[in-house]
Amino acid sequence: MGRPAKSLLSRLIESGFTEEELERIKSLPTRQNEYGYDPFGFNREEAKIAMLVVRYLYRHYFRVQVHNIENVPPGRVMLVSNHAGQLPFDGMNICAALLFDAVPPRMGRAMIEKFVPGLPYVSYLFQRWGQIVGTPDNCQRLLEDEEAILVFPEGAKGISKPYTKRYQLQDFGLGFMRLALATDSPVVPVAVVGSEEQAPAFNVKPLARALGVPAFPLMPFPPFFPAVPLPSRYQIYFGEPLSFVGHADDDDEQIEQLVKHVRLTIESMLRVGLKSRRSIFI
């Protein structure tokens, strides 16, 4: 069986990209088999439609300004970022920056919450688009394959925090540091400014508790549910790669010291970014 002729739809999608962008997508380092899938279910062709939507949001909706992306080294790397905004548009924009503005382009692979594969449609679409279930083993495998992993150590606590806590980093998990040490991967701290204003919500704690979910965010204006983000202007700062020495099995206290260093770095990058920002939306 030869390659199937390109369908009208896929030609239509490709016409939405510039030559340069198509070249970037083509040059993404992936390990696809004869059917076009990598071991984690990423398929470049099927991802193109998502990339097109993402590019629109990245360039025209959030009008992302990227700083120092040349700090992302080639080969295995762990990008560690602050997390906010109820829906993970911060992750999307970081991946878009890696795809459309990094030289050479990289496929950012975010660690997705473990309940996501249980949801219909999302269950496989996130895989086709290059994202992975956030298990330590998946992360380690991809790092060993020299991929770029995106980690939000604040987890659900970060993304669902209320507006009143914007730009206050929540507690970091320790797992990412153990994986960085185990795979000897450099850590690139990333500060995202803008995500924290995209969905100014407050958390209805009693409802969250009653429903057994981590948070129940509501916004004080329509549509009340944070389904559509505000077009806040994003600034993404990539810090210099940090290399850590230690052992993946070290005691929590030792790992905490290293994690604290990453956290403080992101905190100070956030402070600088906030100071140099002229406006939330412009």
Place this chain on the structure above:
Amino acid sequence: MTGIAGRLGRLVAQRLHRMGTHHVVGIDRRPIGNLPKDVEHLQVDLRSRRTRDVFRSGDVDAVIHLGLMHDPRRTAEELHTWNVVGTARLLEDCADFKVRKVVFLSSANVYGPRADNTQFLTEEAPLMAAVDFPAIRDLVEADMQATSFFWRSGGRDLETVVLRPVHILGSVRNAASNYLRLKRIPVIMGYDPMVQVIHERDVTEAIVLSLREGIHGVLNLAGPGEVPLSVVIRELKKPTIPLPAPMFEAMVKGMWRFHLTSFPVPELTHIRYTCMVDGSRARKVLGFRPQFSMKETIRAVLPPGGE
């Protein structure tokens, strides 16, 4: 060799016969036709005393245990006495009669398909299959028995190999191959998990490789790669029937009740969530490399010659 009357059993028997290095005695209570001439077949129950007599009468060098019962229609008691008690007794015989090698064919399904599974399960992953599918508890238990037998017999001259292959495709009559042989293939709307498949002849090869001296341990057998389920079906050029999960489950439940399907409801999780394994240990320890490509493996479920 137990389970010699099964499709895989016959393939292994033929393969060993062609090598000519072993005298094969098959134990299976089912009748069987066209075996190679020098392959013996004892039509006895695995649990019977006559099985033990085989060990007593000759020097049994190696035991290949393929004779697990996978029929979900049987009662829990029957499955338990056959798979768990039967395996225990067989392992006991192996220890008593100085058998050099035991090869036990389990399945990667013992890990169980789950939404939060890591992409590639290693041999150390917990065996969770029975949590969602209690009817196959006996298969998980039999695997654990063989695995712990491997650990206990570590110091002695008895080598135990537990093989956990992914979905075996071919002329075999297992759930995966039967599913792909349906004329129209029902799928769950909104789910398209990555799957691994392996050719029946590659499994045969792995069993034969396991007989070599010095090989022991629990080994996952991954096939030639990973693809979404939809790609497997597309390769077979079959139409699909996408059904919403609740409707699909209700339908299978009803059909199961009236004996219209051989698929019990919990088996649907296999076309919903992933259950893939890391086959690197078998590659290293066994030197196992699948000889059949992805395409050949998928197409092995089709009748020979037919397109």
